Amino acid sequence: MSVNQQAHTGPPYGQPQPGYQGYQQPAYGGQSLPGVPQAQYGAYNGPVPGYQQPVPPQGSLRAPPTSGAPPPASGASHPSGPLAYSQFEHGDVQNGIPASAAPVQRPPASQPFLPGSAPTPVSQISTFQQYGPPPASVQQLRNHMAGMTIGSTAASAPPPAGLGYGVGPSSYPPTTGAPRPPAMPGPPLPGQTVAAPPSSQPNHVSSPPPPSTMAGLHPGPPMSGLHGPPPPTHPPQPGYPMQQNGSFGQMRGPQPNYGGAYPGAPNYGSPPGPPPPPKRLDPDSIPSPIQVIEDDRNNRGSEPFVTGVRGQVPPLVTTNFLVKDQGNASPRYIRCTSYNIPCTSDMAKQSQVPLAAVIKPLAALPPEETLPYLVDHGESGPVRCNRCKAYMCPFMQFIEGGRRFQCCFCSCVTEVPPHYFQHLDHTGKRVDFYDRPELSLGSYEFLATVDYCKNNKFPSPPAFIFMIDVSYNAVKSGLVRLICEELKSLLDYLPREGNMEESAIRVGFVTYNKVLHFYNVKSSLAQPQMMVVSDVADMFVPLLDGFLVNVNESRTVIASLLDQIPEMFADTRETETVFAPVIQAGLEALKAAECAGKLFIFHTSLPIAEAPGKLKNRDDRKLINTDKEKTLFQPQTSFYNNLAKDCVAQGCCVDLFLFPNQYLDVATLGVVPYQTGGSIYKYAYFQLETDQYRFLNDLRRDVQKEVGFDAVMRVRTSTGIRATDFFGAFYMSNTTDVEMAGLDCDKTITVEFKHDDKLSEDSGALLQCALLYTSCAGQRRLRIHNLSLNCCTQLADLYRNCETDTLINYLAKFAYRGVLSSPVKTVRDALINQCAQILACYRKNCASPSSAGQLILPECMKLLPVYLNCVLKSDVLQPGPEVTTDDRAYIRQLVTSMDVAETNVFFYPRLLPLTKADVDSDSLPAAIRNSEERLSKGDIYLLENGLNIFVWVGVSVQQGLIQNLFGVSSFSQISNALSTLPVLENPFSKKVRSIVDMLQGQRSRYMKLIVVKQEDKLEMLFKHFLVEDKSLTGGASYVDFLCHMHKEIRQLLS
Ligand SMILES: [Zn+2]
Secondary structure (H helix, E strand, C coil), rough: CCCCCCEEEECCCCCCCCCCCCEECCCCCCCCCCCCCCCCCCCCCCCCCCCCCCCCCCCCCCCCCCCCCCCHHHHHCCCCCCCCCCCCCCCCCCCCCCCCCCCCCCCCCCCCHHHHHHHHCHHHHHHCCCCCCCCCCEEEEHCCCCCCCCCCCCCCCCCCCCCCCCCCCCCCCCCCCEEEECCCCCCCCCCCCCCCCCCHHHHHCCCCCCCCCCCCCCCCCCEEEEEEECCCCCCCCCHHHHHCCCCCCCCCCCCCCCCCCCCCCCCCCCCCCCCCCCCCCHHCCCCCCCHHHHHHHHHHHHCCCECCCCCCCCCCCCCCEEECCCCCCCCCCEEEEEEEEEHHHHHHHHHHEEEEEECEEECCCCCCCCCCCCCCCCCCCCECCCCCCCCCCCCCCCEHHHHHEECCCCEEEEEHHHHHHHCCCCCCCCCHHHHHHHHHHCEEEEEEHHHHHHHHHCCCCCEEEEEECCCCHHHCCHHHHHHHHHHHHHHCCCCECCCCCCCCCCEEEECCCEEEEECCCCCCCCCEEEEECCCCHHCCCCCCCCCCCCCCCCCCHHHHHHHHHHCCCCCCCCCCCCCCCHHHHHHHHHHHHHHCEEEEEEECCCCCCCCCCCCCCCCCCCHHCCCCCHHCCCCCCCCHHHHHHHHHCCEEEEEEECCCCCCCHHHHCCCCHHHCCCCCECCCCCCCCHHHHHHHHHHHHHHCCEEEEEEEEEECCCCCCCEEEEEEEEEEECCCCCCCCCCCCCCCCEEEEECCCCCCCCCCCEEEEEEEEEEECCCCCEEEEEEEEECCHHHHHHCCCCCHHHHHHHHHHHHHCCCCCCCCCHHHHHHHHHHHHHHHHHHHHCCCCCCCCCCEEEEHHCCCCHHHHHHCCCCCCCCCCCCCCCHHHHHHHHHHHCHHHHHHHHHEEEEEHHHHHHCCCCCCCCECCCCCCCCCCCCCEEEECEEEEEEEECCCCCCHHHHHHHHCCCCCHHCCCCCCCCCCCHHHHHHHHHHHHHHHHHHHCEEEEEEEEEECCCCCHHHHCCCCCCCCCCCCCHHHHHHHHHHHHHHHHC
């Protein structure tokens, strides 16, 4: 055996390159309809050269399929078939998975990194940079001990390289990121880096607040909105009428285009209550989400994230980066609240930092990254630990010359099966280490044997059943015709596996109102046949042969059926619908066909017709803010829970498209979709002309996206911690197995871990997520993701390796589940308390000694208060009057399976000044903070949160811009009924539409576009998303909330 000390000249694996010899990649062969944005990853805000998102056809009912082959989805672009994998000899490798956190020598990237990750051009940042905190230096960012301070002694006892946000009795709010000595701007303190000259400093010098500044904040009156609506005695907020009347932002703080007005904003953010006159914090001096996002993008977006090192914190979800798998799962699959977890449960309890992983097992990857390889261990199945059944992975330790291996999870020693035996090199590593994905990669798949199949039988390919409500409203709105027209072409784009020429998925059709109509679309028939089942009390499927068919074989009959359905029900007077029997019918059909599958149900109303699962209207807004509010989120009958259980057992996943004109009880109708791993889409007051495009895009994507069926997920952990709690759209019949009838590429499962023993710094902690599922072609597989984390005995290490976006994802899900069983106020208070404890623990144990007047935040968590406030103000936890009960139930379920990127933009929307966009480049304009004072009435802005896109137009926007974007000659002529932007041939229009298309392509749902004119009625809706401001429903402003958190932390410390 040769021992070769040479360093590598290239990575043994990584981005698209020769694959593992003999390992196929289970490329998802999903097919793209033209006009359907597919990529949901990609640049958050970075320029994306080469971005070629197809521009959706405007105004056409549907996009006809192209005659040629559809563009392959991400997977299909990889080289297929066996490729020469390894250019390295056995034993020629040195850079395995390091056991410690010591950095390994990173091999050079095998491919040039995506050039699109270049930082946003400086010129575009300049619009807000002069006001916002300047970018911290790399040095500052790397110093995770840095704390933010708000307090009198910020200058005298600053944390090392701290970002000071000091407002002290003898100080004033600096606008730069560096702590200032009292009274006068001075040179930076030793060890500090002043990131930028204090350009706006003179403004502050002229008006230093009196010494009581902070004192007024701590013992002051309760912050409005933090514990419900403001007290009755609370004077009207002077800010609001003003905002509505056009003196937009003038009396507020520093604002672009208004000249530095600081601190002439007496009303902004003022706590309610008596004088003394409020001394506000300068919003520019408190941690800015935009700045943190921008800094991470600049610091980490330029090189690939290589997963070889244990416990590495990945770049933020808002940073565009490539991942190279070198033994740990990509952050696209797993993100953790912390990558360094306390060794003992006492430490964990003390910190109150939840230990959780947000797992997206079937995440879509950008085309530059490699899909998991498929490994076949032969007839005996994947090699596993004898005791805990963990799957072979890079952390297993081979011993006795390779004849046995010791489990990294439970330490049990297992014999290596003869067919899997291989010699070890001098380091104890198998010589085939790099030939085997399961030994060298963080993520891979195993081909499952028949032992992993239900009833010891390999599964049949899954089926899709389309179930269309044909009651009066559905027909009259044009919905039925729209769906039928769309299906005619969409059926050619069902998910395919790899190189397969056609999809293996069979399809079936049902229509319903009070009764169900089944259709025989057997290929031998000249015309489809309808069979009516009117006895909905005991649902059965009236035909077996001819109900589920192959699309190509039955093409003519299906086309005929889809032509006839709208005609057959054109004159219907039937307004009542059933719902549960529809699901039962789909379930029975799949049972009869002995396969898993998905039901696509298109439904319009509360199912009040006499049938199992019949519902009554029980909406009652008076319950809000009472102890009974939780019932609004609970199903009104347990019938659907039982039905969901049966569906999961069969692998019957339900996707529900709702088109309500009034309350239809999403909390109850959503139970089955939710527990089967399905999705709910909701189009309230559906109107053909404004909503069809959004609905069709959602439908196309939903039908085409990668999905695994009949799935079971288990997360194994090394000794010392274990998975104790799970959040997401799934069903659990025991305490360890997460069951999903279907799991698509957008769904995440959040898993919480608790200690059951001590951990050691040496061995760290390991997670292995194993997902058993049936592919779209009916192949049974296991997808494995492994992740190694560090363990610490010092709390500072925990706080240095946290990820706030993931923390917020977890906290939101935890709170959104809490409202099912506790009063909303209790849930909100618990959230605030937990976060205060997290920050107080840091303050007490990790921050430098300083006066109690300081608020010190860990660098990695400095956005925790602002994001937490957004969660608290969200519609589920603090609904405004315009938010319906169905909206809240819908959002609650939606958030529960969101990934970290989705929760990030959902809670803190992205706000882009469109008028600052460079029409000659591919880049996006630099985002700005979500506050009204950042808006200029001479500009046009875009705000997106994953569900909506607002285009806000200021009253003073130049007439030329209005003409270019809307094709009308004045502000007053802009229609706020627009659901798309007009297609105009000028650079500004093209640029804005390309930005909108790009954002649509990044999100898992097609966002609703809403044009909002400043001072228009709709503006209230838009302002709801300016989350740094005080909300009309009593939600605190960021500044107020930060002060409130500070008060809570002080109470905990005293
Ligand atoms: Zn084991």
